Amino acid sequence: MSVYRLAGEGAIQRDRTLSFTFDGRRHSAYAGDTLASALLAAGVHLVGRSFKYHRPRGILTAGSEEPNALVELRCGARREPNTRATMIELFEGLQACSQNAWPSRVFDVGAINSLLSRLFVAGFYYKTFMWPAAWWEKVYEPAIRRAAGLGRASAEPDPDCYEKAHAFCDVLVIGSGPAGLAAALTAARAGARVLVCEEDFLPGGRLNGERHEIDGADAASWARNAVAELRALPEVRFMTRTTVFGVYDGATYGAIERVSDHLPMPPEHQPRQRFWKIVARRTVLATGALERTVVFGGNDRPGVMLAAAVRTYVNRYRVTPGRRVGLFTTGDDGWKTAFDLLDAQVEVPVIVDARAAVGAALLEQASRHDVQVVLGGQILSTAGARALRRVEVLDRDGRVRGVPVDALAVAGGWSPNLALATHLGMRPRWDESISAHVPADLPPSLCAVGAAAGEFSLAGALRSGAAAGRDAARTAGFDAPLVSWQTDEERLESSPLWFVPGSRGKAFVDYQHDVTAEDVALAVREGYRSAEHLKRYTTLGMGTDQGKTAQLNGHALLAARTGREVAEIGTIAARPPYTPVAIGALAARERGRNFRPYRLTPSHRWAETRGAVFVDTGQWRRAQWFALPGESDWRSTVAREVRSVRTAVGVCDVSTLGKIDVQGRDAASFLERIYANAVATLPVGRVRYGLMLRIDGMVLDDGTIAHLRDGHFLLSSSTAHVAQVMRHLTYAQQVLWPELDVQLTNVTEQWAQFAIAGPLARTLLERVCAEALALSNADLPHMACASLRWLGRRARLFRISFCGELGYELAVPARCAETTVRALMQAGESLGVTPYGTEALGVMRIEKGHVAGPEINGTTTAEDLGLGRLVSRHKDFIGRVLASRPALSAPDRPALVGLRPLDPHARLTSGAHLLAAGVPLSLQNDQGFVSSSAFSPTLGRWIGLGFLSRARERLGEQIRAYDPLRNLDLPVEVVRPVFYDPDGLRVKG
Amino acid sequence: MRYSLFTLLRQGLMAHRGWTPAWRDAAPKSAYRVLLIGGGGHGLATAYYLAKVHGITDVAVLEKGAIGLGNAGRNTTIIRSNYLLPGNLPFYEFSMQLWEGLERDLNYNAMVSQRGVLNLFHSDAQRDAFVRRGNAMRLHGVDAELLDAAAVRRMLPFLEFDNARFPIQGGLLQRRGGTARHDAVVWGYARAASELGVDIVQNCEVTGFLRSGERICGVQTTRGSIGAETIGIAVAGNSSRVAAMAGLRLPIESHVLQAFVSEAVKPLIPCVVTFGAGHFYISQSDKGGLVFGGDIDGYNSYAQRGNLPTVEDVCAGGMAVMPSIGRLRLLRSWGGIMDMSMDGSPIIDRTPLEGLYLNAGWCYGGFKATPASGYCFAHLLARGESHELTRAYRLERFASGHLIDEKGQGPQPNLH
Amino acid sequence: MSAEYTVSSVFAATPQSVGSGRGVVAIERGGLAIAHLAARTAQVQALRARVREHFGIELPDAARRVSARGVAAAGIAPQRWLMLAQDAGEEFVPDLVARLEPLATVVELTDAYAVLRLSGADLRASLAKLVPIDLHEAQFRPGDVAQTVLEHMPVTLWRLEDAPAGQPVFELAVAGSFAGSLYEAVRDSAAEFGFRFEPLAQR
Amino acid sequence: MRIHCPFCGERDLSEFSYLGDADSAEASGAAQSAQQLIEAVYLRANPAGAHRELWYHTFGCGSWLTVTRDTRTHAIFAVQLAKEYAP
Numbered sequence A: 001m002s003v004y005r006l007a008g009e010g011a012i013q014r015d016r017t018l019s020f021t022f023d024g025r026r027h028s029a030y031a032g033d034t035l036a037s038a039l040l041a042a043g044v045h046l047v048g049r050s051f052k053y054h055r056p057r058g059i060l061t062a063g064s065e066e067p068n069a070l071v072e073l074r075c076g077a078r079r080e081p082n083t084r085a086t087m088i089e090l091f092e093g094l095q096a097c098s099q100n101a102w103p104s105r106v107f108d109v110g111a112i113n114s115l116l117s118r119l120f121v122a123g124f125y126y127k128t129f130m131w132p133a134a135w136w137e138k139v140y141e142p143a144i145r146r147a148a149g150l151g152r153a154s155a156e157p158d159p160d161c162y163e164k165a166h167a168f169c170d171v172l173v174i175g176s177g178p179a180g181l182a183a184a185l186t187a188a189r190a191g192a193r194v195l196v197c198e199e200d201f202l203p204g205g206r207l208n209g210e211r212h213e214i215d216g217a218d219a220a221s222w223a224r225n226a227v228a229e230l231r232a233l234p235e236v237r238f239m240t241r242t243t244v245f246g247v248y249d250g251a252t253y254g255a256i257e258r259v260s261d262h263l264p265m266p267p268e269h270q271p272r273q274r275f276w277k278i279v280a281r282r283t284v285l286a287t288g289a290l291e292r293t294v295v296f297g298g299n300d301r302p303g304v305m306l307a308a309a310v311r312t313y314v315n316r317y318r319v320t321p322g323r324r325v326g327l328f329t330t331g332d333d334g335w336k337t338a339f340d341l342l343d344a345q346v347e348v349p350v351i352v353d354a355r356a357a358v359g360a361a362l363l364e365q366a367s368r369h370d371v372q373v374v375l376g377g378q379i380l381s382t383a384g385a386r387a388l389r390r391v392e393v394l395d396r397d398g399r400v401r402g403v404p405v406d407a408l409a410v411a412g413g414w415s416p417n418l419a420l421a422t423h424l425g426m427r428p429r430w431d432e433s434i435s436a437h438v439p440a441d442l443p444p445s446l447c448a449v450g451a452a453a454g455e456f457s458l459a460g461a462l463r464s465g466a467a468a469g470r471d472a473a474r475t476a477g478f479d480a481p482l483v484s485w486q487t488d489e490e491r492l493e494s495s496p497l498w499f500v501p502g503s504r505g506k507a508f509v510d511y512q513h514d515v516t517a518e519d520v521a522l523a524v525r526e527g528y529r530s531a532e533h534l535k536r537y538t539t540l541g542m543g544t545d546q547g548k549t550a551q552l553n554g555h556a557l558l559a560a561r562t563g564r565e566v567a568e569i570g571t572i573a574a575r576p577p578y579t580p581v582a583i584g585a586l587a588a589r590e591r592g593r594n595f596r597p598y599r600l601t602p603s604h605r606w607a608e609t610r611g612a613v614f615v616d617t618g619q620w621r622r623a624q625w626f627a628l629p630g631e632s633d634w635r636s637t638v639a640r641e642v643r644s645v646r647t648a649v650g651v652c653d654v655s656t657l658g659k660i661d662v663q664g665r666d667a668a669s670f671l672e673r674i675y676a677n678a679v680a681t682l683p684v685g686r687v688r689y690g691l692m693l694r695i696d697g698m699v700l701d702d703g704t705i706a707h708l709r710d711g712h713f714l715l716s717s718s719t720a721h722v723a724q725v726m727r728h729l730t731y732a733q734q735v736l737w738p739e740l741d742v743q744l745t746n747v748t749e750q751w752a753q754f755a756i757a758g759p760l761a762r763t764l765l766e767r768v769c770a771e772a773l774a775l776s777n778a779d780l781p782h783m784a785c786a787s788l789r790w791l792g793r794r795a796r797l798f799r800i801s802f803c804g805e806l807g808y809e810l811a812v813p814a815r816c817a818e819t820t821v822r823a824l825m826q827a828g829e830s831l832g833v834t835p836y837g838t839e840a841l842g843v844m845r846i847e848k849g850h851v852a853g854p855e856i857n858g859t860t861t862a863e864d865l866g867l868g869r870l871v872s873r874h875k876d877f878i879g880r881v882l883a884s885r886p887a888l889s890a891p892d893r894p895a896l897v898g899l900r901p902l903d904p905h906a907r908l909t910s911g912a913h914l915l916a917a918g919v920p921l922s923l924q925n926d927q928g929f930v931s932s933s934a935f936s937p938t939l940g941r942w943i944g945l946g947f948l949s950r951a952r953e954r955l956g957e958q959i960r961a962y963d964p965l966r967n968l969d970l971p972v973e974v975v976r977p978v979f980y981d982p983d984g985l986r987v988k989g
Numbered sequence B: 001m002r003y004s005l006f007t008l009l010r011q012g013l014m015a016h017r018g019w020t021p022a023w024r025d026a027a028p029k030s031a032y033r034v035l036l037i038g039g040g041g042h043g044l045a046t047a048y049y050l051a052k053v054h055g056i057t058d059v060a061v062l063e064k065g066a067i068g069l070g071n072a073g074r075n076t077t078i079i080r081s082n083y084l085l086p087g088n089l090p091f092y093e094f095s096m097q098l099w100e101g102l103e104r105d106l107n108y109n110a111m112v113s114q115r116g117v118l119n120l121f122h123s124d125a126q127r128d129a130f131v132r133r134g135n136a137m138r139l140h141g142v143d144a145e146l147l148d149a150a151a152v153r154r155m156l157p158f159l160e161f162d163n164a165r166f167p168i169q170g171g172l173l174q175r176r177g178g179t180a181r182h183d184a185v186v187w188g189y190a191r192a193a194s195e196l197g198v199d200i201v202q203n204c205e206v207t208g209f210l211r212s213g214e215r216i217c218g219v220q221t222t223r224g225s226i227g228a229e230t231i232g233i234a235v236a237g238n239s240s241r242v243a244a245m246a247g248l249r250l251p252i253e254s255h256v257l258q259a260f261v262s263e264a265v266k267p268l269i270p271c272v273v274t275f276g277a278g279h280f281y282i283s284q285s286d287k288g289g290l291v292f293g294g295d296i297d298g299y300n301s302y303a304q305r306g307n308l309p310t311v312e313d314v315c316a317g318g319m320a321v322m323p324s325i326g327r328l329r330l331l332r333s334w335g336g337i338m339d340m341s342m343d344g345s346p347i348i349d350r351t352p353l354e355g356l357y358l359n360a361g362w363c364y365g366g367f368k369a370t371p372a373s374g375y376c377f378a379h380l381l382a383r384g385e386s387h388e389l390t391r392a393y394r395l396e397r398f399a400s401g402h403l404i405d406e407k408g409q410g411p412q413p414n415l416h
Numbered sequence C: 001m002s003a004e005y006t007v008s009s010v011f012a013a014t015p016q017s018v019g020s021g022r023g024v025v026a027i028e029r030g031g032l033a034i035a036h037l038a039a040r041t042a043q044v045q046a047l048r049a050r051v052r053e054h055f056g057i058e059l060p061d062a063a064r065r066v067s068a069r070g071v072a073a074a075g076i077a078p079q080r081w082l083m084l085a086q087d088a089g090e091e092f093v094p095d096l097v098a099r100l101e102p103l104a105t106v107v108e109l110t111d112a113y114a115v116l117r118l119s120g121a122d123l124r125a126s127l128a129k130l131v132p133i134d135l136h137e138a139q140f141r142p143g144d145v146a147q148t149v150l151e152h153m154p155v156t157l158w159r160l161e162d163a164p165a166g167q168p169v170f171e172l173a174v175a176g177s178f179a180g181s182l183y184e185a186v187r188d189s190a191a192e193f194g195f196r197f198e199p200l201a202q203r
Numbered sequence D: 001m002r003i004h005c006p007f008c009g010e011r012d013l014s015e016f017s018y019l020g021d022a023d024s025a026e027a028s029g030a031a032q033s034a035q036q037l038i039e040a041v042y043l044r045a046n047p048a049g050a051h052r053e054l055w056y057h058t059f060g061c062g063s064w065l066t067v068t069r070d071t072r073t074h075a076i077f078a079v080q081l082a083k084e085y086a087p
């Protein structure tokens, strides 16, 4: 066994040895170890290199606040850069590599930066690299970027999956140290729904790192029993490996459960991580406290470690960071580290306490061992190439002596871990008695207990936890008896020493970003004196650890340099997430093809059998065209579909169009106020084209209005606008005119609707529903509608046409869709009936000059669209007033035109801009653009719709369509926006 | 003190003891020729150009806190001039040109990085809309390129091409677009303005206006009353609050926009990328963090923080287009208060009150506008008339119908 | 045309199962006639009486589902309900129209919805991944109804009486066009527990 | 953020969509002149503090809600159905 692994219990499983590699070298450790404890046990103290100066760095902490020991975990597509060794639960075969070092962490070329460190001070890059301008992108920036950043991200897709889940509880307890456990037990015993989230894989918090007693038993096993009791209760969910990362409005909390990170790979059907959205009536913040370092020369050398972390490694993992461990403390609790080490037979050559005097008990206990105690002392600097070899100790008489050590425990005092208590914007309060900030003005739903509240004693943690648990349970209606546990009331004195003034060599404030005491001084000198400016100028606290162990020291230095008290400096707001969260987890299942749901049309499966090629339009997946065997080029397919519709008959599934049922005594007057055109005059059994405006006068949507029965209308809306239109209508119904009796039902999904269009459309329909319905022009003229029996159900037939041929739309209950379309195909076979898709539909509507999405784009008025004549002058309706603003009726405002290249073979492209012939190319001369274009098989040439200034005057004019992005520039003729059957005779046929 | 490699070296030898404050932390005088309310990018840039271009140095910038901690200090730093409408395009292109010379002008390295801005499109209709925009840019002499899917793949092979819900069809690329170091922009303008004599007054919140008749002749602040001939408001998300002190209601709603940064990693994303089938855009900062964002939360807010649905929506967009970021970790998220205007475009204009001028309505596009906004607002304040590039940015355009609505969303600020 | 039409599953053509197939069981509901019922202004009292007399149902004021004699009414909004009837045939909705007009507007939605009946020991754990609703047995009682969002899809969820074995039973209704997406979401959320699906055609 | 829909109960933000200032909406309904309408449609009080606003329960019952909310803290004081239903 390695000289660093101690005998005794701890929380590791000696009977389960695991092997792992670090930088390619194989080591072994035990189940229950973290990578950090395993590396320490293996005697690996140099773990990585720092951000800027590439200084050797080791392990500072035993928790998620670790600034130094960041590694690349796993490899290939699963590589995770910047992973804290202190949070990596060891598993068999684990692979990790050090970061930011080349060729190796031991011999790192980047280390020459240390020599240039005189240049690389905070903000140096703001002062240079400005000449020559072009060099920034080419030379300077690439260099800076290569140097910056720590680990390397994988460029491959993340192979694992993630999951989202929702949880609700009466009491959410964040943290399972003594305070959290006390709160959970008290609330849970009363019967409340309790949810406990613990970041660590081992519950118990500090109890695992200390040698406490509770009710006579050692505290760690007390914690184990408490957890067992909680897990046994039906209303309790106890989640380890679960970090609450954010607090949001409405007592909503975000948490990440690391379901499989402790395994080589997620098991089948298991996510890597699960993202919990938690809603809690009351929340108990029991997140403990974080120990700070002290700013002194060489305080970043591998081997320098926080004192409580040393205790955790010794007591929980049975590992010592060194064989000769010095202590530098500012309070009583640091001494515990020395005693724990000594009891574990580890040599402690020196205890340096910055305080001039300490309690007799400590001195007495120390005197039992061979330890030199230096009171009122400080550590000026450290020595050692890649690992700590010696510390320089300054005693109260100003004498400096070197003490050989291979590790140094530093106890700089504790700060309540209150990040979550500030996410909603509350600012913490400075508490002089503990020289740290404590949570303040928390909302009633949130309370902090234990060390998180500045209550640093174990007894206090248990007491405050129990009290909070009882209150929380009570607000949820459960009466909880106050439980109490027996433990020694320890009184722990401390007085902070933020930094050692006489430090020799670089004294680090923020380890990860290599921010030194000198950088703080420089920032102050240059006027960056507010906490926020200091942060942004030096990047203090902006690393992956968010300066959890550094922030306050930095502010203390700032205070000293600017003659203020630490309390006056204020705080830097902590922001979600509490610790960094995998982006994949927050996306959960919504990636790849699951990014958004898809919607299938009622005839989708039939379309598949007919060789349809599908296109995603919004959520809908629609048949774009139906390629026949042997058809290679889609244009010829579409041309064929168009030709068959124009010459015979075609069938198209148009079910995606919105269908809204409107009924009620006031249905007609409701629609009269909604539509820009007249509705009241629409007789029963007839259909009318309708135009809806936004309140600002722009066209919102166009569609049809069918008057089915007295007081019963059916509206259609364009596929893309259904939701918007429905919202608009309910707004009018509930907010604008609640007095009207009108009921709205979105029936889009109830009806499958098929367009049956072409000269032979009637012939086809007669074959399938003659006995149900008379179809002659007299019986069912253009723009009429009727209902019929169909497959034993009720169906509707509308004589309307989008493509400009004799056309019908047959609406049948959605479940009849497949039978219906097959029947139509069968009946029409001898007529050459052809299924057609959205592409042919689009071509034909352009041939007819019908406006659609590209024209109704939210910036066009009825006038712009050439639909001004539809707008009623005799009534009020939404949008009427603002549509008449001067600029919206200005003559030079672009309006709809048809466009035709002079060269019949030339291609016309949407997005091209329109300019008068012969004028210079400039924005001033820009007169409009092409909104839609297509090759018209009917006309055998490209055509387009567009918007053009002073459109009316310009029919016949030759202008220029300019599309430099596609290298196209061609003369086009301005024509009426109807290319086919201008007098609309065919629809009446 | 002039910044250069030489001074840096010299200071290096003297342990950097010789540096002086970048800008004077001035105490307010009793009166100024021009007062600017708001020590963000726009207020400071305006002060700088007032002094530099118009020779007006009796200017103070009043900032309620420390400078540059508003939106200037929390934006995703994208600069571009890929606009569609004639009201916007020339203005933003002018801004782009100022960015291109900014550092030498200010003698402060704002790390303007023209790494390119790529807007991905995922449908024919979207392509055509982008092409229309790109062609408008070209008509104005602005660089714009249309990339097909293959070209995008060559440029960014790690995007989702094969398993996408909405496959990438191509992109509209402006190579001159990119990013700039937001804080440095603020500090650079502050330093340059201060050097020309402008007073930068921090911790000085404007709490009211002083009137003589219909005229605004000064402000009340937490540091006493300050008189002025001309006052410009440049307080972004707080525009309505400050205007309300003068009894004005604005065509503006304040909304929260969240932004996100990942842990720092070695270079991964070479340019700015925007996803066209969801709400997500991303770039990588010089520090190595992936800086990304999406849509605003969508409700009025003055709290500089948002809620989970937007966080989820943005990360889902990210994973949909860039599935390799799944294991990268979100490090920090925050929010800023957008001054969302009623048509999505800004306002630089005189107010109905004599002596009071307004610079607002920047939505989430005002960082890129900082230089031009300052330049043109300075012109308005100095000359009393709009600069030709901002003629369209009038308050009365909503009444007249001369809207500048790039997105076609109408009077629904949370949709712009 | 009066030929019969064939109805096939909208979720997934074939029966499927993942793992043990026991944690969550999804059965596609068929033969469910559905109508949207909206009271006319100031007619809600009369409507209640009419529904009471014809169906023996008290129209709920809240998001609750009550049923009698094979007909159920689910409150989905103020003065609006879904009426559901098992195997009541094509004429159920037309009859409803005849009986309830003009006290209410009645619109057929039989074909608009696809409905899954969900049961199984791990159903709640699986649903917790799908909907942002507290489905704790004491919070969401039998007869409770919730309209909510499931991966961007609008869904309606109601709880039935527990199965004899005491396991919870829910029904989940979604617009037919979403059925495929919804099915995949449900299947994936249940995969870790074991999942089984029975399509329509199979019964 | 969670909104207590009078019909559906307390629900997550993701179920709702936002329209905006309820006073403006009402004013636009009541406007007597073009000028009044323009002000109602385009001008906003945009207060920092209590704000009456309209939300639509998109994924729930489809009701329009009038919510009173503090724009500084997001705290919700009151929620009502925008429409009063005759009994």
Ligand SMILES: Cc1cc2nc3c(=O)[nH]c(=O)nc-3n(C[C@H](O)[C@H](O)[C@H](O)COP(=O)(O)OP(=O)(O)OC[C@H]3O[C@@H](n4cnc5c(N)ncnc54)[C@H](O)[C@@H]3O)c2cc1C
Residues within 6 Å of the ligand: B037, B038, B039, B040, B041, B042, B043, B062, B063, B064, B065, B066, B067, B068, B069, B070, B071, B072, B073, B074, B075, B076, B077, B078, B079, B204, B205, B206, B207, B234, B235, B236, B237, B238, B242, B257, B258, B259, B293, B335, B336, B337, B338, B362, B363, B364, B365, B366, B367, B368, B369
């Ligand atoms: C998350 C986010 C991302 C963004 N991303 C981009 C982007 O990528 N590209 C882009 O171009 N734009 C972006 N923007 C928009 C851009 O940041 C802003 O439009 C722009 O910064 C606003 O101008 P400003 O810098 O002057 O505002 P601010 O920096 O907000 O300046 C306003 C100042 O006024 C001060 N102030 C307010 N009230 C008072 C008072 N009563 N008295 C005195 N002082 C007062 C404030 O403290 C503040 O410092 C983004 C914004 C946000 C929040």
Ligand SMILES: NC(=O)c1ccc[n+]([C@@H]2O[C@H](COP(=O)([O-])OP(=O)(O)OC[C@H]3O[C@@H](n4cnc5c(N)ncnc54)[C@H](O)[C@@H]3O)[C@@H](O)[C@H]2O)c1
Residues within 6 Å of the ligand: A174, A175, A176, A177, A178, A179, A180, A197, A198, A199, A200, A203, A204, A205, A206, A207, A210, A242, A243, A244, A245, A286, A287, A288, A289, A333, A414, A417, A420, A449, A450, A451, A452, A456, A457, A458, A461, A492, A578
């Ligand atoms: N000696 C001293 O001066 C001193 C100072 C502070 C604390 N302590 C000791 O520490 C203990 C304090 O008890 P406690 O319960 O308040 O704190 P604790 O440190 O024992 O427990 C806090 C727990 O919360 C977890 N946690 C933190 N943030 C989390 C998050 N966002 N999500 C999920 N889990 C999170 C941690 O992993 C830890 O397990 C006592 O034993 C006390 O004696 C001593």
Ligand SMILES: Cc1cc2nc3c(=O)[nH]c(=O)nc-3n(C[C@H](O)[C@H](O)[C@H](O)COP(=O)(O)O)c2cc1C
Residues within 6 Å of the ligand: A541, A542, A543, A546, A573, A575, B073, B074, B075, B076, B077, B182, B261, B285, B287, B289, B291, B304, B331, B332, B333, B334, B335
């Ligand atoms: C472009 C950009 C990059 C940022 N990079 C980091 C970063 O690397 N680390 C960090 O902690 N914060 C980073 N931030 C966020 C800031 O710390 C801070 O959250 C933000 O400016 C808003 O300030 P606030 O959180 O104090 O409100 C970055 C912000 C921006 C705008």
Ligand SMILES: [Zn+2]
Residues within 6 Å of the ligand: D005, D006, D007, D008, D009, D057, D060, D061, D062, D063
């Ligand atoms: Zn509701």
